[in-house]
Amino acid sequence: MRVTQRTDEQVAAYVQDVSRALGALPEDDKAAMLDDLREHATAVLAESPEIELSERLGTPEDFAHELLDAAGINAVPKNHRINIAAYYEKFQHSWLGAMTARAARDFAPLWAALRGATMLWLVVQPMRHQWGFSTRSLLVIGGLIGWLLWSRYRDLTQHNWLGRTVGIAVNLATAAVIFNFVTSPLLAWDWKPTGSASASPVGLAYNGTTVFGIQAFGPDAKPVAVALFDEGGNPLMGDPFSTVNLGCSSDLNVVAIPYLNAAGQAVNNVYPAQGVCVDQDNVVRGEATQFYGEASVQQWTPPVLPQPGQKVVLDANGHYAAVVGSPDATNPTVPTPSPSASSVS
Amino acid sequence: MDSTQLLKGVLDAAVLAVISEQDGYGYDVVRRLRDAGFTEIGDATVYGTLRRLFQSGALTSYVVPSDEGPHRKYYGLTAAGHDQLLAARGSWKEFSDVVNGIFDGTRSVA
Numbered sequence: 001m002r003v004t005q006r007t008d009e010q011v012a013a014y015v016q017d018v019s020r021a022l023g024a025l026p027e028d029d030k031a032a033m034l035d036d037l038r039e040h041a042t043a044v045l046a047e048s049p050e051i052e053l054s055e056r057l058g059t060p061e062d063f064a065h066e067l068l069d070a071a072g073i074n075a076v077p078k079n080h081r082i083n084i085a086a087y088y089e090k091f092q093h094s095w096l097g098a099m100t101a102r103a104a105r106d107f108a109p110l111w112a113a114l115r116g117a118t119m120l121w122l123v124v125q126p127m128r129h130q131w132g133f134s135t136r137s138l139l140v141i142g143g144l145i146g147w148l149l150w151s152r153y154r155d156l157t158q159h160n161w162l163g164r165t166v167g168i169a170v171n172l173a174t175a176a177v178i179f180n181f182v183t184s185p186l187l188a189w190d191w192k193p194t195g196s197a198s199a200s201p202v203g204l205a206y207n208g209t210t211v212f213g214i215q216a217f218g219p220d221a222k223p224v225a226v227a228l229f230d231e232g233g234n235p236l237m238g239d240p241f242s243t244v245n246l247g248c249s250s251d252l253n254v255v256a257i258p259y260l261n262a263a264g265q266a267v268n269n270v271y272p273a274q275g276v277c278v279d280q281d282n283v284v285r286g287e288a289t290q291f292y293g294e295a296s297v298q299q300w301t302p303p304v305l306p307q308p309g310q311k312v313v314l315d316a317n318g319h320y321a322a323v324v325g326s327p328d329a330t331n332p333t334v335p336t337p338s339p340s341a342s343s344v345s
Numbered sequence: 346m347d348s349t350q351l352l353k354g355v356l357d358a359a360v361l362a363v364i365s366e367q368d369g370y371g372y373d374v375v376r377r378l379r380d381a382g383f384t385e386i387g388d389a390t391v392y393g394t395l396r397r398l399f400q401s402g403a404l405t406s407y408v409v410p411s412d413e414g415p416h417r418k419y420y421g422l423t424a425a426g427h428d429q430l431l432a433a434r435g436s437w438k439e440f441s442d443v444v445n446g447i448f449d450g451t452r453s454v455a
Contacts, residue, residue: 029396036371036392039417043372044388056388063389070356070393 007049011041014053017060017089018067025073033067109150111174116146118174246288248277254288352383358433359383360394361403361422365430370409370417371395395420403429 015038022030044056057063091097120142124133153167246254256275275288306312309328315321352359363369363377375391398404403426408416422430 033392033396036395036418039370040372040375040388040392058387058389066387066389067393067396070390071396072393 007042007045010045010053011038014041014057014060018064021061021064022068029073033071037063037067109147112150112153113143113147114178115153115170115174116144116149117142118177119170120145122173122177246275248286248288252277252279252285253282255282256288352386355433355437356386356390356394357398357403358430358437360391360398361426361430361433364404364420365422365427368419368421370419374420398426402426 015034018037019030019034022033025033041053041057044053045051048056054060058066092101117139121135121138124138246256248254254275255278276284277286277288278284306323307327310323310325312320313322313324359378359381360374363374363381369377371392372388374395375386375388378386378391395404399406399420402423404420405423406418406420408418410416
């Protein structure tokens with residue numbers, strides 16, 4: 001049994017080396033040649049179990065060359081062929097090759113996790129903002145998937161040329177992405193896409209949709225000039241020439257005129273925007289119409305807030321529907337509701 | 346003189362001749378060629394020749410199950426193979442007569 005196993009292993013190894021040395025041949029030709037060789041090598045070892053196949057048949061490279069030469073296939077002179085397989089074998093048996101092989105074995109699970117994380121990140125990254133994924137969650141989920149598929153990865157990518165090609169491409173892509181991350185300042189966990197590379201909406205977004213022409217209104221239901229900033233002091237909408245809520249007649253063009261701060265500098269995120277209408281020679285013909293705010297404000301009545309002591313009625317969606325009851329008379333600070341308020345008694 | 350160089354010219358005919366006596370598998374053909382005197386012939390050379398002759402239509406093949414190991418692929422001559430062997434025998438006889446005549450001094454080389 002032990003002899004049979006040794007024979008099988010030796011034959012398989014020799015056939016594999018010859019296959020590699022045969023290089024790129026039509027699959028049918030190669031398969032037929034290797035079938036013959038497998039049968040032949042087994043017969044040789046059955047006759048002389050103690051010898052090495054390479055002693056009897058020559059090195060795999062010599063065997064492959066002789067085989068191709070006799071078969072009249074791709075008979076390139078031996079000394080003109082770049083014997084990659086021989087170099088690879090030499091490397092495998094070197095100190096560096098042994099170290100590399102050991103490291104590859106030890107780090108295989110880590111590499112599998114990195115591969116999974118990279119692939120998921122590449123696939124989902126363009127949509128991750130819409131889907132609500134963070135970079136960290138993508139990497140963790142992808143890493144877990146890669147690690148779980150680790151033991152099956154070789155099976156999945158070694159069956160045919162397509163699988164092998166995909167396997168190589170995935171490993172190369174993983175290496176490229178990791179190299180890019182390591183050598184760029186984008187390594188931070190909280191990396192946020194910027195500029196045109198971002199797939200997220202440009203400008204100010206509400207529920208994932210870009211919004212324009214935000215209006216601010218004062219207590220008198222009239223638009224007021226406000227500047228909008230985020231918590232970091234950055235302008236929320238900085239388009240200096242936004243004309244989204246300015247209009248002119250069809251023969252004129254809108255030119256937005258920025259506000260000026262106390263230092264005389266243009267401040268671009270102040271709303272409502274103001275501008276002028278110009279003709280084709282850029283001669284001002286009048287003030288641009290603010291076709292948003294004013295028109296909608298005309299029909300809008302500011303609410304009268306329910307007072308302490310009154311009870312609000314909510315609709316089926318939990319939204320305000322009405323107010324009932326009287327204000328708490330014991331609270332002297334509560335003003336009397338306006339007669340025009342929409343209270344329901 | 347290196348006999349392998351001489352063998353190259355007649356290897357196809359030698360393989361066809363061996364198989365014409367009896368169908369055989371690769372290792373068997375190698376052994377019979379060696380037993381016949383081609384002791385230096387390479388295994389891969391014979392397999393490559395078998396492959397080439399098979400692809401040219403001179404040989405046919407069939408698989409025979411074996412209890413001792415992998416199934417064996419036997420080669421046999423086709424009609425085209427027989428014709429090729431006959432032509433090779435004729436050419437070889439003519440060629441060897443000329444060479445023998447020169448070697449024996451019975452044929453003028455002037």
